Amino acid sequence: MSAARPQVGIVLVSHSGAVADAVAELARGLAAGGATAPLAAAGGTPGGGLGTNADLIAEAARSVDGGAGIAVLVDLGSAVLTVKAMLAEDDELPAGSRLVDAPFVEGAVAALVTASAGGDLDAVEAAAAEAYVYRKV
Structure with a gap:
């Protein structure tokens, strides 16, 4: 029996810890039906304030790194x-980390569904970015 192939990890970075956690919970719920790809929220500051924090982002990225890449x-x-500043440094984020241009909520759901189905980093990025074309009216 062969080992399971590593899945792409996903990091959700928000200025609010509550927003990052809620979007992660929503994505997990909508990805439905069992285990999902690794997903971590990195929101707010260490003291619970609004903002972004490189240490929290790096910790979240390390927690989801299985070697298949990380969609941020x-x-x-x-x-x-x-995130761009972190990517410019060689050791701030795990190798294979990529900033994904996608809407935050819809992109998170699409990314998690695709990663959970075994999609590679390119497929995860494409699915998340495709969420830009979802029409609501």
């Missing part, structure tokens, strides 16, 4: 800047 989704502009 963010909520607002300064979170983008924080």
